[in-house]
Amino acid sequence: MELVVDWDGTATEIDGLHLVLLEFGDRGVYEEHEERLGRDLTLHEVIAAEFRTVRAPLDEVVAWVRANVRLRAGFVDFARRRRPLIVSSGFHELIEPVLEREGLELTLLANRVEARPEGWRVVFRDEAACSVCGEPCKRSSVAGLRAFTFVGDGFSDHCVAEAGTRVFARDGLADYLASRDIAFERFDDFRDVDRALGTDAYRLSSDSSSIPSSRRM
Numbered sequence: 001m002e003l004v005v006d007w008d009g010t011a012t013e014i015d016g017l018h019l020v021l022l023e024f025g026d027r028g029v030y031e032e033h034e035e036r037l038g039r040d041l042t043l044h045e046v047i048a049a050e051f052r053t054v055r056a057p058l059d060e061v062v063a064w065v066r067a068n069v070r071l072r073a074g075f076v077d078f079a080r081r082r083r084p085l086i087v088s089s090g091f092h093e094l095i096e097p098v099l100e101r102e103g104l105e106l107t108l109l110a111n112r113v114e115a116r117p118e119g120w121r122v123v124f125r126d127e128a129a130c131s132v133c134g135e136p137c138k139r140s141s142v143a144g145l146r147a148f149t150f151v152g153d154g155f156s157d158h159c160v161a162e163a164g165t166r167v168f169a170r171d172g173l174a175d176y177l178a179s180r181d182i183a184f185e186r187f188d189d190f191r192d193v194d195r196a197l198g199t200d201a202y203r204l205s206s207d208s209s210s211i212p213s214s215r216r217m
Helices: 007-011 016-024 027-036 043-051 058-068 075-082 092-101 138-142 155-162 171-179 190-197
Strands: 002-005 085-091 108-114 121-123 148-152 166-169
Touching: 002 007, 002 138, 007 016, 007 085, 016 027, 016 043, 016 058, 016 085, 016 092, 027 043, 043 121, 058 092, 075 190, 085 092, 085 138, 092 108, 138 155, 148 155, 155 166, 155 171, 166 171, 166 190
Parallel strands: 002 085, 002 148, 085 108, 148 166
Antiparallel strands: 108 121
């Protein structure tokens, strides 16, 4: 079985995208668009609008991310032993430096960003609408996988979690699944997930066709 893990707010203690927006973006735009998420704006629309307010050079933001984004307890050891597939609505440019800081080499599927001085431009990995939720979502990232275990925490994980064979959830994702009577297991950190998985063997498929093309970390 495959093991798929969300990044922001799951692998990390706090959502790194939110931290960057609060540090380098426009707080008012951020708060307004967060309120509209899932109401009259899609996730992609929210991310794109929020990051248009970031105008700092990429290297400045990357240095800040490396210094300030912390991984959830137990994740580093968990990732080294179980080598999950990381599926994120964040950006390669902000995730890869943290993985490198921790000496982790994992497969990463994420969006990209062009750090323009007039405002960052988000380049989404997949803009095709999902046949289930009607919006571009993470379910496309697991479309070629067989049965998989998913670990997540938030809004961007709703649809993909519903496709999981086994799901570990916290925060907003746990509330969402509970409201729909969808089975899941709560976790606080990755020591909890590791104990629950026990000796179950997880690995990425050796068949590269089962994973959408992306840079491997």
